[in-house]
Structure formats: structure tokens, C-alpha cells
Amino acid sequence: MEADGENMIITRKAATKIIICGEHFVVYGAPAIAFPTKITNEVRLSEERGPFPLGRKEGFEIRSGKRRATAGADGRAEGEEDLKNFLQLFWTLAKKRKAGTKLVAKFVNHGAVKGMGNSAAFATALARCLLKYSNRKMGEEELFNLVQEIEQRVHGGRASGIDARTVIAGRPQIFMKRFNPPKYEIADAELGLPNGTALIVIDTYKGSRQSTSETTAVFAEAHGIRAKPWELDDAGRTRLLEPYASVFKGMLAQLKPEGDAKKLGRHMDANQRLLASVSSKGIKEAVAIARDAGALGAKLTGGGGEGGAVIALAEKKKVGRIIAACKKAGFKAFAVL
Incomplete structure (x- = not known):
């Protein structure tokens, strides 16, 4: 199969x-x-053969639209900083390649927006391409560790692991991180939306986005946290997490086909109030528009901040109305569950 002159x-x-x-x-x-969504990110791995034009090297390259990151055979990386984070996967999984070739990975986004675990999805897809290329097999746990390493690079060392775990598993997850000793507690969850409801994603991007690493720092500062997550003492951890605990329990109880959609919506609203410090003007506007158009509840999802995403729970019969109201305000909106 040929694509842009490449194999x-x-x-x-x-x-x-x-x-x-x-x-x-x-x-x-x-x-x-x-929850995993029906929106996917795709990686297309191809092989370029030399001789290469001036300024291009044997080695590895990532392309995302017109943006590039390249690593030569000498290990030096050049190009877009965010794309360079993914190059480690080449060195780990594709050290052996045909002489005189460059492996090229094209990143293709099929509609996902900020807050939907894009970096974890691209890292997972790229790792699976490289495993196939290298004729290697890898268990889910080892793949998680590889993808989580990339996530830590992308998110400034504060990635929780939930994105990587959910993307790799492809199933709803309940996730908790422990620190003493450090470990992840993850479980597949038999969860779903209440009957007759749908989940809408609203993208508030209008020219500017904050990175997740920036918003994690904002959240920490807003709560007076100066320590790394694993350095926080028990009293500080309890003080931070206690208001959220009741929200979690309430949402968990209603995330099932027979759940009460109105109660779930109210818990989403309560969760949003706890995330005020990382809610941009656009997020607040999108939340208000969704509610005014009939959503049962709405909150940010993912890192939040400028250009972040919002999720809204709605009766299926009101999905079109809510999407139309968001689009009228200049926000992209679509159903994902």
C-alpha cells in the first residue's frame, strides 16, 4: 500500500x-x-528508504499535520517539543531496523479534543505499530508502563495513569493511585450511563489551549500544594480529597443502566464546583449553555483550563438541541457515549 510515496x-x-x-x-x-469512547486516534507507520534529501537523517520521525519531530541514528532529537516526547518509543521498541531507512509515524486525529487522552491514545497506537514492526509481543501491564512513561513526559511528571490504563484496556475503569508503597489499583468496571441518556463532549477551544501540565500546576497552587503527589502527608491528602469522596460515591451509584440520571447530573454539577480553579471562562460558558439547553449536568473533563473540554449528560431526545446551542456559541460539540 502506497501513501504519499512511502511504503x-x-x-x-x-x-x-x-x-x-x-x-x-x-x-x-x-x-x-x-470510559473509553468511540473516537479513535490513529498512527500510520511507514518506511522511507535513502538516500535522504539534505537535512534529513536516517532514524525516526513523527508527523502530525505539518509538524515534525525527528531523531537521528545518533539519538539526537529535533523538532516540535510535544512530539519529541513520543520518540522514546522508537528507541525502546524499534532499535533494529533495516539499514538506510527511516521509520515514519503519522499521527491522525479523528475528532478527539483536549481532555480525551490524546497523548495516551497516540502513544498506545504507536507502541502497537512498533511491536508489530519488531515482531514482538507485550502484555498489557508492560505496555501500560511504556505508555505511562510517555505520559509522564507529556504531562510534566504528574500523569495519574488513568488515561493510559483506560485507553489500553478499552473498557470502563476505576482507578486509584497509591503511594506507600507506590502502586496502581485499577479494575475493570461494569458501568454505563442511565438508560435513555447520552454523553456530549463540548470543545471550548477558540485559539488557545493550556497544557495538562499547566493546569495540574494551577490546581496544586489553588489548593496550597507545594509537594509532589507522593510527598504529600496524610493530613494534607485527606484535607484535599475529602470533599470529592462523596461526589465519587454518588456518581458511582448512578453509573448503571437503571441509575437515576437526574441524581447523576447533580453529582456532575457538584464535581464541577470542586474544579473551579481549573475552569476557564470558556468552560464555564459551555457548562452554562449545556444546562440552559436541557443538560442534566455538566462538568469539565480532563485537564481543563483554557481550551479545555466539557462533558454534559442529557436525555437522548435533547442531544441535538444541546449540540446546536453549543455550536451557535462557537463550540464544537458531539456525542461520545
């Missing part, structure tokens, strides 16, 4: 995710709930 080798997709509850609090040890 296509492997294509892999990975589901994006939506955090239902637990944003930011999960970093410090609170439980979180995440």
Missing part, C-alpha cells in the same frame, strides 16, 4: 477516553472513573 507498513488505532469524575484529584490518590 505503508502498519496502521493501528487506539480509543480515546473520557474521565467521568476524578480529574486532578486522582493525581493525589482519589479514585477516578473513566
Whole structure:
């Protein structure tokens, strides 16, 4: 198969995710709930053969639209800083390649927005491409560790692990991070939305986005946290997490087909109030628009901040109305569950 003059080798997709509850609090040890979505990110791995034009090297390259990051055979990386974070996967999984070739990974986003675990989905899809290319097999836990390492690079050392775990598993997850000793507690969860409801994602991007690493720092500062998550003492951890605990329990109880959609919506609203410090003007506007158009509840999802995403719970018959109201305000909106 040919693509842009290159020999296509492997294509892999990975589901994006939506955090239902637990944003930011999960970093410090609170439980979180995440669902995979029907929106995928794709990686297309191809092989370029030399001789290469001046300024291009043998080695590895990542392309995302017109943006590039390249690593030469000498290990030096050049290009876009965010894309350079993914190059480690090449060195780990594809050290042996054909002489005189460059492995090229094209990142293709199929509609996911900020807050949907894009970096975890791209890292997972790229790792699976490289495993196939190298004729290697890897268990889910080892793959998680690889993807989580990339997530830590992308998110400034504060990635909780919930994105990587949900994307790799492809199933709803309840996730908790422990610190003494450090470990992850993750479980597949038989969860779903109440009958007759849908979940809408609203993208508030209008030219500017804050990174997740920036919003995790904002959240920490707003709560007076100066220590790393694993350095926080028990009293400080309890003080931070206690207000969220009741929200989590309430949402967990209603995330089932026979759940009470109105109660779930109210818990989403309560969760949003706890995330005020990382809610931009756009997020607050989108939440208000969704509620005014008939949503049962709405809150940010993912890192939040400028250009962040919002989720809204709605009766299926009101989904079109809510999406139309968001689009009228200049926000992209679509159903994911």
C-alpha cells in the first residue's frame, strides 16, 4: 500500500477516553472513573528508504499535520517539543531496523479534543505499530508502563495513569493511585450511563489551549500544594480529597443502566464546583449553555483550563438541541457515549 510515496507498513488505532469524575484529584490518590469512547486516534507507520534529501537523517520521525519531530541514528532529537516526547518509543521498541531507512509515524486525529487522552491514545497506537514492526509481543501491564512513561513526559511528571490504563484496556475503569508503597489499583468496571441518556463532549477551544501540565500546576497552587503527589502527608491528602469522596460515591451509584440520571447530573454539577480553579471562562460558558439547553449536568473533563473540554449528560431526545446551542456559541460539540 502506497501513501504519499512511502511504503505503508502498519496502521493501528487506539480509543480515546473520557474521565467521568476524578480529574486532578486522582493525581493525589482519589479514585477516578473513566470510559473509553468511540473516537479513535490513529498512527500510520511507514518506511522511507535513502538516500535522504539534505537535512534529513536516517532514524525516526513523527508527523502530525505539518509538524515534525525527528531523531537521528545518533539519538539526537529535533523538532516540535510535544512530539519529541513520543520518540522514546522508537528507541525502546524499534532499535533494529533495516539499514538506510527511516521509520515514519503519522499521527491522525479523528475528532478527539483536549481532555480525551490524546497523548495516551497516540502513544498506545504507536507502541502497537512498533511491536508489530519488531515482531514482538507485550502484555498489557508492560505496555501500560511504556505508555505511562510517555505520559509522564507529556504531562510534566504528574500523569495519574488513568488515561493510559483506560485507553489500553478499552473498557470502563476505576482507578486509584497509591503511594506507600507506590502502586496502581485499577479494575475493570461494569458501568454505563442511565438508560435513555447520552454523553456530549463540548470543545471550548477558540485559539488557545493550556497544557495538562499547566493546569495540574494551577490546581496544586489553588489548593496550597507545594509537594509532589507522593510527598504529600496524610493530613494534607485527606484535607484535599475529602470533599470529592462523596461526589465519587454518588456518581458511582448512578453509573448503571437503571441509575437515576437526574441524581447523576447533580453529582456532575457538584464535581464541577470542586474544579473551579481549573475552569476557564470558556468552560464555564459551555457548562452554562449545556444546562440552559436541557443538560442534566455538566462538568469539565480532563485537564481543563483554557481550551479545555466539557462533558454534559442529557436525555437522548435533547442531544441535538444541546449540540446546536453549543455550536451557535462557537463550540464544537458531539456525542461520545
